[in-house]
Amino acid sequence: MRLIVQKYGGTSVGNPERIRNVAERLIETQKEGCRVVAVISAMAGVTDNLLKLAGEVSPKPSEREMDALLATGEQAAIALTAMAVNALGGRAISLTGAQAGVLTDRIHTKAKIANISPKQIYELLSDDYIVVVAGFQGQTPEGATTTLGRGGSDLTAIALAGALGADACEIYTDVDGVFTCDPRVVPEALKLDEIAYDELLEMAGAGSKVMQSRAVEFAKKFGVPFEVRSSFNRKAGTVAKEETASMEDVVIRGVSIERKQAKVTLDDVPDMPGAASRIFTAVSAANILVDMIVQSASDRNTTDISFTIHEGDLPRAEELLAPIVKAIGARRLISHGGVAKLSVVGIGMRSHSGVAARLFDCLGQGNINIELISTSEIKIAVVIAEKDADRAAQLTHAAFGLARYGTSTR
Numbered sequence: 001m002r003l004i005v006q007k008y009g010g011t012s013v014g015n016p017e018r019i020r021n022v023a024e025r026l027i028e029t030q031k032e033g034c035r036v037v038a039v040i041s042a043m044a045g046v047t048d049n050l051l052k053l054a055g056e057v058s059p060k061p062s063e064r065e066m067d068a069l070l071a072t073g074e075q076a077a078i079a080l081t082a083m084a085v086n087a088l089g090g091r092a093i094s095l096t097g098a099q100a101g102v103l104t105d106r107i108h109t110k111a112k113i114a115n116i117s118p119k120q121i122y123e124l125l126s127d128d129y130i131v132v133v134a135g136f137q138g139q140t141p142e143g144a145t146t147t148l149g150r151g152g153s154d155l156t157a158i159a160l161a162g163a164l165g166a167d168a169c170e171i172y173t174d175v176d177g178v179f180t181c182d183p184r185v186v187p188e189a190l191k192l193d194e195i196a197y198d199e200l201l202e203m204a205g206a207g208s209k210v211m212q213s214r215a216v217e218f219a220k221k222f223g224v225p226f227e228v229r230s231s232f233n234r235k236a237g238t239v240a241k242e243e244t245a246s247m248e249d250v251v252i253r254g255v256s257i258e259r260k261q262a263k264v265t266l267d268d269v270p271d272m273p274g275a276a277s278r279i280f281t282a283v284s285a286a287n288i289l290v291d292m293i294v295q296s297a298s299d300r301n302t303t304d305i306s307f308t309i310h311e312g313d314l315p316r317a318e319e320l321l322a323p324i325v326k327a328i329g330a331r332r333l334i335s336h337g338g339v340a341k342l343s344v345v346g347i348g349m350r351s352h353s354g355v356a357a358r359l360f361d362c363l364g365q366g367n368i369n370i371e372l373i374s375t376s377e378i379k380i381a382v383v384i385a386e387k388d389a390d391r392a393a394q395l396t397h398a399a400f401g402l403a404r405y406g407t408s409t410r
């Protein structure tokens with residue numbers, strides 16, 4: 001008998017009607033002759049609400065209690081889902097992360113899964129139950145409740161699929177899969193039939209947030225293929241898996257945009273050991289995430305160091321860098337928000353030359369200025385003005401002929 005793990009995200013269980021829809025799908029899958037494990041997220045908005053409530057009773061809640069609180073969102077959702085299955089004549093039982101055997105480390109609010117002992121899940125499956133597991137949570141060796149970081153139900157699903165040796169892992173969400181670009185920006189964007197783990201990771205880092213990055217990393221590390229698909233229709237989704245030779249035939253898989261970025265430049269930084277360390281130690285100590293970092297070649301013993309951050313972090317970054325600019329003897333700090341990052345991603349870049357030239361040519365023709373460039377083996381990213389982002393994505397999507405590489409879901 002096939003064993004299948006199906007994960008349903010917050011919007012898929014966002015109201016009673018949608019929970020009934022999920023229950024029907026679970027029963028249907030079981031009737032097709034599968035053993036079914038469902039991983040469920042908190043109903044849409046619930047986790048955000050709990051976070052807000054915590055903030056209203058305490059300026060700095062302890063992380064242990066935060067986890068105890070946040071875990072309740074998924075607990076309500078699994079009980080409701082199991083009730084809905086039973087009300088439809090099915091046979092379901094809900095399990096918290098701890099009951100499902102999800103053991104984590106002790107790092108509250110962003111715990112890592114250490115081990116899964118799915119003994120109880122196996123027993124329930126052999127008694128013909130649909131087992132409904134709470135996503136996003138586990139327990140420490142001492143039995144304290146932990147959570148796995150925002151979006152952590154994806155990780156629960158992938159890790160359970162790996163531990164159970166499931167025949168399939170399906171991640172149900174409110175979109176049809178992973179697209180060549182955001183269809184709201186590029187109407188010709190198509191749903192990809194398949195994507196390599198590394199491409200999905202790079203696209204997530206580039207602003208296409210279909211899956212929690214840690215879950216994709218886990219899937220890659222343990223070789224757990226999964227399919228991202230919609231819970232609102234029956235269409236096939238996008239299969240994420242280990243790359244295959246034929247996947248390299250496609251030059252780039254997708255274009256991502258990340259808006260609301262800011263660019264910070266330290267101009268004429270003395271070219272000496274320790275300068276970059278001073279800058280980035282200060283920024284990371286303030287918990288500001290730095291994305292692209294570019295240092296120019298040394299010119300008369302100075303270099304320019306630029307990086308991007310989220311626009312919301314800019315005032316804080318400016319404040320903490322002002323004294324550092326003085327201390328290291330840089331000339332000045334130049335920074336502005338209103339920029340976006342556009343990335344083209346694809347493992348095909350390794351074997352096709354001229355990808356960068358084609359991207360820059362397309363932006364140049366469109367009269368779109370590039371403020372920063374950075375590359376990885378399978379990605380080229382540029383910083384441009386945010387007002388140009390949509391047009392840049394449309395031009396790039398067309399220049400690489402991406403409308404050839406997917407399946408229309410409309």
Ligand code: ASP
Nearest residue numbers: 041047136150151152153
């Ligand atoms: N409910 C959690 C969150 O909103 C986990 C998840 O949905 O995956 O982040």
Ligand code: MG
Nearest residue numbers: 267268303304
């Ligand atoms: Mg200079």
